[in-house]
Amino acid sequence: MDIDASNKTAVEKMMSARPMLKGVAVARDVIPGMKNNLFLHAGPPIEWKRMSGPLRGAIIGAAIFEGLAKDEKSATAMVERGEIEFAPCHEHNTVGPMAGVTSPSMKVYVVENVTHGNKAYSNLNEGYGKVLRYGAYSEDVLKRLRWMNDVLGVVLTDALAQSDGIDMRTLIAEAMHMGDEGHNRNKAGSILFLKLLAPSIVKVAKTDVASEVLKFIGDNALSVLNPVMATCKAMTDAAHGVDGSTLVTAMARNGTDFGIRVSGLVGKWFTAPAEIPKGLWFPGYSDADANPDIGDSAITETAGIGGFAMAAAPAIVTFIGGTPKDAMNATLEMYEITTAEHTTFTIPSLGFRGTPTGIDIRKVVELGITPLINTGVAHKNAGVGQIGAGLVRPPMKIFEAALEAYAEKYLS
């Protein structure tokens, strides 16, 4: 088994993938395997009884949004009667930030990797504050979700239908020269996204609606996060299933467990309890309020951006803590555990060196260096929301377990 050759194949697939944002559609109509009582969630598989507060909160909110339940009590009862099924987003070509709950009626971005033909999906971003993805489900959260589905989603569908799609790889590369790392800092990417969509939005929407939509997208510095995540998912899925490869193709957290998938070990998750991120807390909160790490957004680091590209985004430290030097060091450390330097995503301050791309579980275990992930932090109770942002690493034991499984499959 020539492991290096397999990894080269895998990482080249990841980097040659060219995901185009093609449209916005109803999850039920486009996500493979989606059905009326299936709710997708972030991270590896998990049962209701082991779910953390924010994930439960998001599920309750989605059940009310879908019209399946009228309140927390009836939603919980439905779940306990087994009337709602759960599956990881990742097992349905989908990714969602934080709780990542994606229910059948929600609008989702449709991203197509035109190099290899695979598709990926992600829901629409709600902005900051009390939002479903952090487990909040009050009436204003649900009202915003309805507006996003009925107004924003319709406008985006019609505006994207006017175009040949948005080349998301190019957008990310450009944003990375404008101080974004693509996970926790998407300020530049979000207004590049606005710039590309605005001339069409005006054409497909009435004046007041167009104005409202332009303001919503422009004011939300995370607008582009979800299509960026779907882009990274389309890239990493292209690298999944390469025989003999030790590359990580997913890192994802459900708020209870951290899970990874490995290219050469199709069908398996390697999991362990998720940790509490370290970072800056919003006023009035501390790590005692924090939920363990949650969300599919670590797909960005899996694809070579996010925490791995922090050297491109020194201003991010105002949000997650530390110094610009720490941001630089984070990127430099990640070169140790990766296979390639990205051919499209480059970092000006490192002389346009490509970002560290393609995590090799062998290097992680051998060097004792786990991947560094930028992340938002949710309150541990359902219904509260975001309380901070910071950095987190996956537990080392999942890489060890993956390497053991690899040895068993390929080397025994």
Add this chain to the structure above:
Amino acid sequence: MDIDASNKTAVEKMMSARPMLKGVAVARDVIPGMKNNLFLHAGPPIEWKRMSGPLRGAIIGAAIFEGLAKDEKSATAMVERGEIEFAPCHEHNTVGPMAGVTSPSMKVYVVENVTHGNKAYSNLNEGYGKVLRYGAYSEDVLKRLRWMNDVLGVVLTDALAQSDGIDMRTLIAEAMHMGDEGHNRNKAGSILFLKLLAPSIVKVAKTDVASEVLKFIGDNALSVLNPVMATCKAMTDAAHGVDGSTLVTAMARNGTDFGIRVSGLVGKWFTAPAEIPKGLWFPGYSDADANPDIGDSAITETAGIGGFAMAAAPAIVTFIGGTPKDAMNATLEMYEITTAEHTTFTIPSLGFRGTPTGIDIRKVVELGITPLINTGVAHKNAGVGQIGAGLVRPPMKIFEAALEAYAEKYLS
């Protein structure tokens, strides 16, 4: 004479100025001293016979645009008969990039420094390619100018009338955390500008016009340059006229001469022949085709951004040449000749250190270090346009002359 105290007063006025973009209006209606046969130009005062090709070209174009002449020949004849008067933009609270020609009918941005009450003006940016400010005046150049006045200018006037103004100092500070330096790289600032205006543009313009305007502003990575220049002019004018101050309050070039003004030496320009910038040439051109340094855009460096903030914009080297390390060193060198670190404009990669602000002619002469300016380069012939971009420094002798004049006024 406590020179340091005078300089502290001057630089604090420069940094406490808060210029707000309040509107767009016709130059004739708002610029002090503007009249029907007065054309403003970049740089220090100059007569027609000493003007370079691109400045002559822009004046010919403006005469045709104003309806005063029908072609190059009749425009030149008018000028030679003395029917058109000239004055530096700077002497009328105005700044213009490259040739900087601002004629009475042109729409201009109106920026008000709400801290000290002074105003500054700049025309609208035409984008890249064959444009008046580089001395081109073909029919397509004039057609674009007419569209800018009759369509873009009207939409901007109406959109800005809906707002309380745009806080330009905040916009620049944010853009500087997104890889702009504010002179040659305004990618982030231009789409921040778009983001702020888009919701109002939609409300004041018909669908097709709104779409066209959003595309024009979004596609032009220099859209925000002119309001940024007017912002810097409002800041440096606030610092002008402080008794005993040796701070530079204007650096400007007319394509023939480089001129500076000094805070404590009101009413004087110090000039010497402008030099040819060093940089990257567009395909097919070389320094043999280049016009000497031209434009009021060095007002950005005078206010502490542009070349002085290059450490914030490592990606700029793809446009002007050199390496990201050179960009870092440029900023570090400029700390040697300045008085303060900017209280609002900060550079993440330098640990959020303020940009070097307030050039002291004493330090320039004593250390032998002249200011470093980012710039576009014009073809030396009228009617051609931009042929490259790079770096340039003013001649040392103008700082020596200013220091001599200072000694004569204050120390003799």
